[in-house]
Amino acid sequence: xxxxxxxxxxxxxxxxxxxxxxxxxxxxxxxxxxxxxxxxxxxxxxxxxxxxxxxxxxxxxxxxxxxxxxxxxxxxxxxxxxxxxxxxxxxxxxxxxxxxxxxxxxxxxxxxxxxxxxxxxxxxxxxxxxxxxxxxxxxxxxxxxxxxxxxxxxxxxxxxxxxxxxxxxxxxxxxxxxxxxxxxxxxxxxxxxxxxxxxxxxxxxxxxxxxxxxxxxxxxxxxxxxxxxxxxxxxxxxxxxxxxxxxxxxxxxxxxxxxxxxxxxx
Amino acid sequence: xxxxxxxxxxxxxxxxxxxxxxxxxxxxxxxxxxxxxxxxxxxxxxxxxxxxxxxxxxxxxxxxxxxxxxxxxxxxxxxxxxxxxxxxxxxxxxxxxxxxxxxxxxxxxxxxxxxxxx
Numbered sequence: 524x525x526x527x528x529x530x531x532x533x534x535x536x537x538x539x540x541x542x543x544x545x546x547x548x549x550x551x552x553x554x555x556x557x558x559x560x561x562x563x564x565x566x567x568x569x570x571x572x573x574x575x576x577x578x579x580x581x582x583x584x585x586x587x588x589x590x591x592x593x594x595x596x597x598x599x600x601x602x603x604x605x606x607x608x609x610x611x612x613x614x615x616x617x618x619x620x621x622x623x624x625x626x627x628x629x630x631x632x633x634x635x636x637x638x639x640x641x642x643x644x645x646x647x648x649x650x651x652x653x654x655x656x657x658x659x660x661x662x663x664x665x666x667x668x669x670x671x672x673x674x675x676x677x678x679x680x681x682x683x684x685x686x687x688x689x690x691x692x693x694x695x696x697x698x699x700x701x702x703x704x705x706x707x708x709x710x711x712x713x714x715x716x717x718x719x720x721x722x723x724x725x726x727x728x729x730x731x732x733x734x735x736x737x738x739x740x741x742x743x744x745x746x747x748x749x750x751x752x753x754x755x756x757x758x759x760x761x762x763x764x765x766x767x768x769x770x771x772x773x774x775x776x777x778x779x780x781x782x783x784x785x786x787x788x789x
Numbered sequence: 790x791x792x793x794x795x796x797x798x799x800x801x802x803x804x805x806x807x808x809x810x811x812x813x814x815x816x817x818x819x820x821x822x823x824x825x826x827x828x829x830x831x832x833x834x835x836x837x838x839x840x841x842x843x844x845x846x847x848x849x850x851x852x853x854x855x856x857x858x859x860x861x862x863x864x865x866x867x868x869x870x871x872x873x874x875x876x877x878x879x880x881x882x883x884x885x886x887x888x889x890x891x892x893x894x895x896x897x898x899x900x901x902x903x904x905x906x907x
Contacts, residue, residue: 524826570863574815577869581811584804591804595877595892602899609903654797720811720870721896725903727867732904736840738859739829742822745866749819 524743526557531571531747536755538575538691538748540770545748546572546690547778559740565689566735567744569727572691574745576719578752583713587655590710593668594717596651600675601682601692601722608686609729622786625779632775643705655710669705677703678718686726691719694775803880810876814869818862825858871900 530552538545546568553564583589648667656663668674677699681692693715700711730736829838838856840863841849849857878893 570866573866573870574818577811577866578815581808581815584811585808587801587804589804591800591807591877592889595889595896598874598896599892599899602896602903606899606903606906610906653800721874721900724867724870725900728900728904729906731840731863731867734840736863738825738840738856738863739837742826742859742862746819746822746826749815 524739527740527743528747530556531744531749532751532754533747534571535575535578535748535751536758537774538579538752538755540755540758545575546685546688547694549744550689551781553740553744557740559737562735563737563740566730567737567741568689569723569730570736570741571745571748572685572689572723573720573727575748575752576691576716576723578749579755580713580717580720582753582757583716586658586713588658588710588713589717590651590653590668590706590714591717592653593651593706594714596671597674597678597696597714598718598721600678601685601696601718602725604679604682604684605686605722605725606682608683609726611683611687618786622783625783625786629779632772632779636772643702645705645707648705657707657709664707664710666705666707666710670703674699674704682722685719685722689726689730692722693719694778697771799884803877806876806880807873810873811869814865814872818865818869820862821858821865822862825855825860825862828853828858829855871897874900 530549534545534548534552537548549568549571550561550564553559553567554561559567580589584591645664645666647665648669650668650671652665652667654663654665677695681695684690684695685692693712696715696718697708697711700706700715701708704711706714727736825838834855838854838859841856841860846857846860846864850861851857874893874896878890878897881889881893
């Protein structure tokens with residue numbers, strides 16, 4: 524039980540710093556180290572994703588970093604994706620899912636490598652314009668949203684992957700929001716985190732009803748995640764945006780390699 | 790200008806409300822989960838605790854069974870983001886912001902659809 528809590532603390536800190544729920548780390552750890560059935564790992568991960576996203580969101584929203592109206596619009600796509608993902612999870616082979624996921628991750632890694640030093644300048648666009656105070660520079664950042672259609676598509680995909688695999692989906696949303704929708708990285712991480720709670724709650728209900736949640740796994744891990752997320756979201760808003768992107772990029776490559784291995788070995 | 794600052798103050802209040810809702814949801818579910826784990830540690834049952842169905846929840850809570858508190862903690866956690874969306878719906882309704890009332894209502898319909906399909 525204590526080991527579930529310790530793994531939760533580590534994953535929670537990393538997850539909230541990167542704007543991901545941490546499920547992509549948690550599921551391989553739970554199945555690999557503890558030999559848990561994949562369904563139990565996915566059930567526990569979904570609970571942990573809700574916990575880490577809610578805890579980090581409460582901090583980000585308190586600081587005014589999350590764009591709550593944009594999040595609301597994107598949540599139509601993420602929850603619809605999670606609903607569809609839950610249903611198609613039954614139909615698709617796990618190896619096919621791993622392979623698809625690896626492709627998505629490698630693409631994200633590639634785009635982050637190419638645009639390494641190229642931040643989009645935040646600017647008002649007339650679409651959902653808003654302002655936040657950057658916690659690092661204490662400057663006020665005024666920005667709007669671009670390419671809402673691409674954002675909705677990415678959010679549907681993110682929700683879909685979340686429903687299929689029991690992960691948060693920030694790994695898909697954050698880069699699209701930062702690089703295509705012209706949302707400042709810090710606001711993108713906070714807004715993505717904000718949408719993940721309701722998305723994971725949608726699939727959490729399904730896991731609860733199907734008996735996939737083992738409380739002696741999910742509860743200690745989730746409590747660990749809560750402690751870790753508090754640490755991580757405070758560290759995360761102090762780290763410079765570039766450094767955050769660098770960490771994010773390498774974590775994505777590790778996940779991609781892991782997904783390729785999963786797809787090949789089954 | 791005064792219109793703009795009114796809107797920003799309102800957004801600020803709205804975000805503060807969400808902040809408190811999420812914080813208290815997390816605190817309440819953590820308390821239930823910690824109580825459940827402590828009960829199991831102090832007096833381990835012959836079988837490991839499992840998640841309750843809704844009709845078993847209240848009897849288990851009244852009997853101070855670990856599974857009752859663990860389940861209540863998990864359900865509180867799942868309910869927190871759903872309550873957040875529901876709270877947003879009420880705020881948008883009160884503000885007569887019909888566009889965002891509709892957006893929020895659609896999200897709630899999708900969540901309840903997953904309850905039915907799950």
